[in-house]
Amino acid sequence: MTFVDRYPDATRIVKASFIVAFTALGIGGLFGLIQALHRTGTFRGIVSSVQYYDVLTGHGVLLALVFTTFFIVGLYQWGVSRSLEREPENMTFAWSWFWMMTVGTVLTTIAILGGLIPGTEISAAVLYTFYPPLQAHPLFYIGAALLVVGSWLAAADWFWSFRKWRQKNPDATIPLQTYMVLFTMLMWYVCSIGVALEVVVLLIPWSLGLVTNIDPLLPRTLFWYFGHAVVYFWLLPAYFVWYSILPKLSGGRLFSDSLTRIVFILFLLLSTPIGFHHQYADPGITLGYKIWAVISTLLILLPSLMTAFTVISSMEHGARQRGGSGYFAWMGALPWNRPAFVGCALAGIMFAAGGFSGMINASLNIDMLIHNTAWIPGHFHLTVGTASALTFMAITYWILPQLTGRNLKFKKLALAQPYTWFAGMTLMSNALHRAGLAGIPRRVSEPEYRTVTYDPPFGTVSEMQWQVALGGTILFISLIFFLVVVVASWRGGEEGPIDDTLPAPLSGPEHSPKILDNMKLWIGIAIVLVLLAYTLPLADMVMDGLFSPGAPPSPV
Amino acid sequence: MHIHRFEKLWIGLSLFLIACFIGIVMFGFTVLDLKVPGGDRSGKTVDPKTVMAEGPFSNPGVREAENGEYDVYMLAQKFLFRPSSGQPLVLPKGKRVTFHITSPDVIHGFEVVGTNINAMAIPGQIATFTTIFPKTGTYGVICHEYCGAAHHTMQGQIKVVPASEYDESNLVSTSAN
Numbered sequence: 001m002t003f004v005d006r007y008p009d010a011t012r013i014v015k016a017s018f019i020v021a022f023t024a025l026g027i028g029g030l031f032g033l034i035q036a037l038h039r040t041g042t043f044r045g046i047v048s049s050v051q052y053y054d055v056l057t058g059h060g061v062l063l064a065l066v067f068t069t070f071f072i073v074g075l076y077q078w079g080v081s082r083s084l085e086r087e088p089e090n091m092t093f094a095w096s097w098f099w100m101m102t103v104g105t106v107l108t109t110i111a112i113l114g115g116l117i118p119g120t121e122i123s124a125a126v127l128y129t130f131y132p133p134l135q136a137h138p139l140f141y142i143g144a145a146l147l148v149v150g151s152w153l154a155a156a157d158w159f160w161s162f163r164k165w166r167q168k169n170p171d172a173t174i175p176l177q178t179y180m181v182l183f184t185m186l187m188w189y190v191c192s193i194g195v196a197l198e199v200v201v202l203l204i205p206w207s208l209g210l211v212t213n214i215d216p217l218l219p220r221t222l223f224w225y226f227g228h229a230v231v232y233f234w235l236l237p238a239y240f241v242w243y244s245i246l247p248k249l250s251g252g253r254l255f256s257d258s259l260t261r262i263v264f265i266l267f268l269l270l271s272t273p274i275g276f277h278h279q280y281a282d283p284g285i286t287l288g289y290k291i292w293a294v295i296s297t298l299l300i301l302l303p304s305l306m307t308a309f310t311v312i313s314s315m316e317h318g319a320r321q322r323g324g325s326g327y328f329a330w331m332g333a334l335p336w337n338r339p340a341f342v343g344c345a346l347a348g349i350m351f352a353a354g355g356f357s358g359m360i361n362a363s364l365n366i367d368m369l370i371h372n373t374a375w376i377p378g379h380f381h382l383t384v385g386t387a388s389a390l391t392f393m394a395i396t397y398w399i400l401p402q403l404t405g406r407n408l409k410f411k412k413l414a415l416a417q418p419y420t421w422f423a424g425m426t427l428m429s430n431a432l433h434r435a436g437l438a439g440i441p442r443r444v445s446e447p448e449y450r451t452v453t454y455d456p457p458f459g460t461v462s463e464m465q466w467q468v469a470l471g472g473t474i475l476f477i478s479l480i481f482f483l484v485v486v487v488a489s490w491r492g493g494e495e496g497p498i499d500d501t502l503p504a505p506l507s508g509p510e511h512s513p514k515i516l517d518n519m520k521l522w523i524g525i526a527i528v529l530v531l532l533a534y535t536l537p538l539a540d541m542v543m544d545g546l547f548s549p550g551a552p553p554s555p556v
Numbered sequence: 557m558h559i560h561r562f563e564k565l566w567i568g569l570s571l572f573l574i575a576c577f578i579g580i581v582m583f584g585f586t587v588l589d590l591k592v593p594g595g596d597r598s599g600k601t602v603d604p605k606t607v608m609a610e611g612p613f614s615n616p617g618v619r620e621a622e623n624g625e626y627d628v629y630m631l632a633q634k635f636l637f638r639p640s641s642g643q644p645l646v647l648p649k650g651k652r653v654t655f656h657i658t659s660p661d662v663i664h665g666f667e668v669v670g671t672n673i674n675a676m677a678i679p680g681q682i683a684t685f686t687t688i689f690p691k692t693g694t695y696g697v698i699c700h701e702y703c704g705a706a707h708h709t710m711q712g713q714i715k716v717v718p719a720s721e722y723d724e725s726n727l728v729s730t731s732a733n
Contacts, residue, residue: 050705127702133662133679134704213605216663216679258557281665282676283594283658283683284601290592291585298577305570309563363581365590368672372665372700439669441700446708452669452696511558544601549680551604554634554662556704 002498003082003402010081011403013094017074018396018403020102021067022486025389028062029479031055036428036472038445040465047116052445053125053556054115060128061112064234064384066105069147071392072237073101073154076181078399079240080158083177084165088157097153104146111140125556127443129223130203132214135553138207145199148192155185173509174517176257177244183264184236186523190530191229191272198222202546206553213550217284218541224275225534232271234384236264238351238391242311242344244502245395249341250334252318254505255310258512263310265516266303269526270296273533280364281371289537290364296533297362304355311348317506339411343394343418347387350425354382357433372443375436378429386425393482394418400486402500406493414485420478428471431464438464593675593685604679607631608660617728618647625652629728632657632664632677634704640697640712647714648722649692657683665700668714676701689716 004011034055037043047055077094081087088094114122114137124136130144158181162174174182198219206214247254254260276293279285316330324333335341357379361367370376397414401407408414438456440447454461515521559567584590607613612629616638619627626647631638639645647653657666659677666675666683675683689695699710 049708053702053705053707056702125705131663131701134702217681220663220678256558256560256563259559259563279676280592281594281674281683283678283681285594287592287594290594294581295578298574301574301577302567302570305573306563306567309566313560313562359577363577364592365581365584365672368590368592368674371674372667439667439696439698441665441667441698443700443702444708449696449698449711451711451713452698455670507558513557549601549603551661551679554704 002405002500004405007081007087009087009091010077013088013098014074014078015403016098017070020105021070021074022483024062024066026483028059028067029476031059033472033476035059036469039447040469042469049445051116054112057125057127058112061108064128068234068388069151073151075237076158079177079181080161083175084161086161086165089160089164094157097150097157101147101150104143104150107139107143111137123556132203132216132219133551133554135207135555138204141199141203141207145196148196155188158185173512176260179261180240180264183268187229187268187271188233190526191226194222194225211547213547213552215547215549216551221541224278227278228275229271231384232267234388236267238388239307241391241395242348246311246344247314247318248502250315250318251322252314253503255314256507257505257509258516259306259310261512261516263303263306265522268522269529270300273529274300277362280367285537292533294362294364308352337415339414339418340394340398342415343390346418346422347390350382351387354379354387370436372441373436374432374440374442377442378432378436381425381429390418390421396486400489401498404490404493406495409488409493410485413481417478417481420474420481424471424474424478427467428475431467434458435464591685593683600682601680602658602682604660607658613658615728618726619728628653628655630655630657632659632666632699634661635706635710637697637712640714644713644715646726647689647716648719649689649716650719652686652688654684654686662703663701664703667698667700669696669698692716692718
């Protein structure tokens with residue numbers, strides 16, 4: 001008996017979500033390879049330097065928005081069903097959010113791929129930040145809105161299950177996995193209202209020609225209201241895995257239930273009010289709000305540093321259970337031959353490195369050295385591109401057998417996959433960071449300029465270029481490994497006992513104060529913090545009219 | 557609620573680290589005067605549709621301000637910087653120079669390679685910041701925000717010369733306003 005036998009309906013939703021997620025991962029990853037080769041001048045024969053921006057849009061949207069969101073709804077449906085021990089309340093409703101998200105994804109993808117097909121009217125080379133007055137085809141925005149609203153309904157579905165569970169268990173502490181799901185989705189509601197307003201109120205009417213001009217700063221600000229919290233929407237599901245599954249994979253138990261809850265509360269409170277740190281170099285936003293963003297952004301280091309402690313101490317506990325000893329030698333006793341563990345552990349290590357470059361980004365005046373340079377993609381390929389993506393791939397190796405009732409196939413290939421990802425990302429990311437320090441910009445198909453000579457503080461430009469190209473190629477090979485394992489295991493694999501148990505934490509929910517479960521209190525404080533950070537700047541931008549000062553559209 | 561003493565220590569050290577980071581940023585901001593764009597004239601907007609026809613941006617370039625300081629009015633537009641694309645923008649070494657940058661079309665970026673000069677040019681807004689070039693030489697200028705099909709060709713140069721050699725005939729006459 002495993003997940004598929006207990007919850008066959010939930011299993012179908014989870015598998016369907018994973019199919020969309022991994023399809024997006026494959027296409028988006030291929031686009032990434034094309035970019036790594038093109039940008040570095042290694043091979044520019046696949047797309048033109050103009051089509052590069054269509055490919056870049058596809059890479060960002062399919063990986064950062066589609067792969068993540070679909071994997072997350074699948075993972076969270078799994079977590080809610082197993083921890084509340086409930087099937088989805090109504091399958092028609094469950095399929096309706098799934099199909100809403102999928103139709104949205106297809107529309108947006110059509111708009112993007114249209115740009116690569118000569119002779120079509122449809123295109124959307126606006127990158128995944130879609131800053132107006134750059135204008136995409138209306139399908140791009142309509143699809144994006146459907147994807148976001150579909151994810152809201154998915155969250156509503158889990159709150160529905162929670163309410164039903166609560167009626168039967170009026171005094172019980174919320175099961176930890178469900179707690180993490182609900183707090184992530186509360187944060188998602190708070191932050192994604194920004195992008196929904198941007199797209200539905202401003203961009204869709206404008207792209208349909210109902211209004212001509214647009215005020216570029218207002219939608220940009222609404223985007224970043226959403227755009228930093230969205231990184232925690234990618235990251236918290238990885239934390240969900242690191243807190244609730246990784247300790248078991250290491251051979252031990254979670255260190256503390258209550259601190260896990262506190263960490264998720266801190267993310268709910270601090271994720272959204274810090275969006276201005278993406279706009280340090282922007283005119284039109286007063287310095288006071290930028291300084292407030294510095295302080296709150298650096299404060300959000302706290303829950304991540306607490307996570308580092310809990311994850312590492314849980315792993316150490318596991319290693320000592322497995323016979324490890326010594327100050328550092330216990331690390332050798334961890335299961336470095338199990339793909340799910342290896343992927344999560346390597347993702348955690350890379351996340352620490354990404355955290356350090358993130359501290360630079362957060363530091364207002366220091367950020368001016370690297371704002372919009374290659375440093376930034378160097379940073380977020382460690383965070384969303386590894387901490388989230390590699391964790392998602394790794395935990396698939398553990399969850400997929402529970403969905404099929406069959407063991408994983410090609411275990412050696414699965415074991416090689418996280419190691420190759422780590423190697424490829426080490427090459428690519430260190431070179432991108434250093435290229436950024438030399439002033440090489442991000443988001444550009446040909447970073448060599450007639451009037452510019454780069455003077456890198458460490459290394460040479462040509463050495464960085466080949467590291468990016470080689471790293472990108474290794475990452476793509478790693479991705480192929482992953483897809484081969486998943487496709488082969490989907491139907492194949494031996495039937496047999498499936499490992500699916502999660503042990504209780506060392507310090508369990510009986511030690512958690514009731515106030516941590518008070519969702520109304522925490523969402524209330526979160527909303528107050530958002531209002532403090534955003535009311536006045538947004539009022540400033542809206543006072544002169546929603547679409548003013550207006551700039552004419554610039555279709556691409 | 558039980559918190560392990562190692563974890564309490566860790567949380568204490570984390571908060572100390574965060575306080576240090578905030579302190580470093582504030583030290584740079586106040587004592588070293590390392591500011592960011594958008595500082596002094598926020599709230600002032602321009603109409604992107606008319607910015608090239610009227611006001612200071614209709615005649616972009618360097619102007620002399622009071623106290624021997626200089627102002628640069630610059631347009632970042634598809635796919636050039638005016639001034640600095642084509643002919644380099646010439647500036648004196650060691651003088652305070654205040655940039656005012658806007659865009660008449662889409663969002664652009666303004667990066668002087670190898671320095672901390674970095675700003676967004678947003679239609680409707682004026683990015684304002686003050687800097688000093690301590691060394692003579694030629695600096696590359698790049699648009700670092702994607703702005704359309706020829707984004708990767710948008711570039712310029714700044715040439716910094718000794719203040720004694722600075723040719724005042726480079727200046728744009730303010731009477732043109």
